[in-house]
Amino acid sequence: MAFVRNALAAAALAGISIASQAAGTTLLTWSAPDNYAPNSLSNLGTGVLAASSATTGVFNQAGNYLLNAQGVATFIGGKASNGAAISADGNTIGSTANLGGIDQAAFYNLGTGTWTSAGTLAGGNGTSAFGGMSSDGTSIVGYSNGANGKNHAFVSRNGQTYDLTPAASFTTTAVAVSNGGRVVVGLSGNNNTSGTIWTWNNATQGYDSALSTVASIGDGSAAEVAFTAISANGNWAGGSSTNSNYMSQGFGYGFFAATLTNTATNTTINIPYDHTLALVASGVVDPILNWKANVTGVTDSGTVIGAFNLLSGNRQLTALTSTDAFIYFAGTNTSMSFDSYLSSIGVTLTSTQHVYSLSSISADGNNISGLLFDTSLGGSGQTVGFELQGANITVVPEPGQWALLALGLPLLLARRMRRES
Numbered sequence: 001m002a003f004v005r006n007a008l009a010a011a012a013l014a015g016i017s018i019a020s021q022a023a024g025t026t027l028l029t030w031s032a033p034d035n036y037a038p039n040s041l042s043n044l045g046t047g048v049l050a051a052s053s054a055t056t057g058v059f060n061q062a063g064n065y066l067l068n069a070q071g072v073a074t075f076i077g078g079k080a081s082n083g084a085a086i087s088a089d090g091n092t093i094g095s096t097a098n099l100g101g102i103d104q105a106a107f108y109n110l111g112t113g114t115w116t117s118a119g120t121l122a123g124g125n126g127t128s129a130f131g132g133m134s135s136d137g138t139s140i141v142g143y144s145n146g147a148n149g150k151n152h153a154f155v156s157r158n159g160q161t162y163d164l165t166p167a168a169s170f171t172t173t174a175v176a177v178s179n180g181g182r183v184v185v186g187l188s189g190n191n192n193t194s195g196t197i198w199t200w201n202n203a204t205q206g207y208d209s210a211l212s213t214v215a216s217i218g219d220g221s222a223a224e225v226a227f228t229a230i231s232a233n234g235n236w237a238g239g240s241s242t243n244s245n246y247m248s249q250g251f252g253y254g255f256f257a258a259t260l261t262n263t264a265t266n267t268t269i270n271i272p273y274d275h276t277l278a279l280v281a282s283g284v285v286d287p288i289l290n291w292k293a294n295v296t297g298v299t300d301s302g303t304v305i306g307a308f309n310l311l312s313g314n315r316q317l318t319a320l321t322s323t324d325a326f327i328y329f330a331g332t333n334t335s336m337s338f339d340s341y342l343s344s345i346g347v348t349l350t351s352t353q354h355v356y357s358l359s360s361i362s363a364d365g366n367n368i369s370g371l372l373f374d375t376s377l378g379g380s381g382q383t384v385g386f387e388l389q390g391a392n393i394t395v396v397p398e399p400g401q402w403a404l405l406a407l408g409l410p411l412l413l414a415r416r417m418r419r420e421s
Helices: 244-251 338-344 399-420
Strands: 017-022 025-031 047-051 063-067 073-077 092-099 102-109 114-117 128-133 139-145 151-157 160-163 173-177 183-187 195-201 206-211 223-230 236-243 257-262 267-270 293-298 303-309 323-329 334-337 353-361 367-374 383-389
Touching: 047 092, 063 092, 092 114, 092 128, 102 139, 128 151, 151 173, 151 183, 151 195, 173 223, 183 223, 183 236, 195 223, 195 236, 223 257, 223 293, 236 293, 236 303, 257 293, 257 303, 257 323, 303 353, 323 338, 334 338, 338 353
Parallel strands: 102 128, 128 173, 293 353, 323 353
Antiparallel strands: 017 025, 025 383, 047 063, 063 073, 092 102, 102 114, 128 139, 139 151, 139 173, 151 160, 173 183, 183 195, 195 206, 223 236, 236 257, 257 267, 293 303, 303 323, 323 334, 353 367, 367 383
């Protein structure tokens, strides 16, 4: 499986324009000839993208680019092979960089303009690769070469590195980490589908691990989760699940349903949206059309963004509607297409436009990036990149926050009444 599914890695942001604007919400659009969108967004609307190859115009070098809130790009170096992430405050970037002739997962400090290694595992060959960074910019995960010569899932936390799978005789990897490095998710199975949750243990000063529990996708068969995202608070992990029944048919892969895991209880649900199976004429599940879910972000309140393939009989629909971006709200257990979500907040697409891919969501849920398809442009210009700023997906308060709010409201009301009197 591609490392963290980095099909959405970069953007060509020449010609930014304001396509639509509702109260407090702005939709920026730009030409995206290589079908790329930002890997990660800060709470300020700034972003980072990893360009795997040089393109024309601004993106004339392979590597990482910093995007300001207006979409203007600045090259900052590093390597793009495993994507990139930006902290919520916009001050730190994580990616892979070549340091001293060796590829390593690294932090980029915007203040100093320098790359610094996130560290590597002892006894290995000194290489590591970026998998993800916490939104507070303190922790990086990925994989690093270990003492047994295998690449192992690792965490760089508070200047210390940890081997998450020291006994593994095969490659493992971590793909996402919560603030402070508290919760890490990744893959620890030798088939690269066994989703694993690692949680920091203060008593042992190390990480405890647990294989993710998975839900049935509708026919009662077993499934395994492959994680791709985690919330900043570490409470939610998003991904997709493979179905063993369809894999056993010899396809090597099967129906991928979008999933959301509660990391505290280690329970997983399937995200309701498009779980229709595609069959060939013989009644066998079509493996290509059932490569379904792609989760790319999750917020502290359990709001998830991603995309599904759409089906028409035994074949996909036209390019305009072959995939559909979705947004899911854990609080109500409901999903909707992203086109519908835009309409619900007063941002209207034209009849020729359709959002088919989402690449990132900021930690506070107010900025979302992705790609839309516009048939009116024709030719190679049909793909358009976008960033929705001011999406207003708010974080649901924790129980403790509700208690503080309950205590504070009477004081605020009393103060206001004194002022008015």
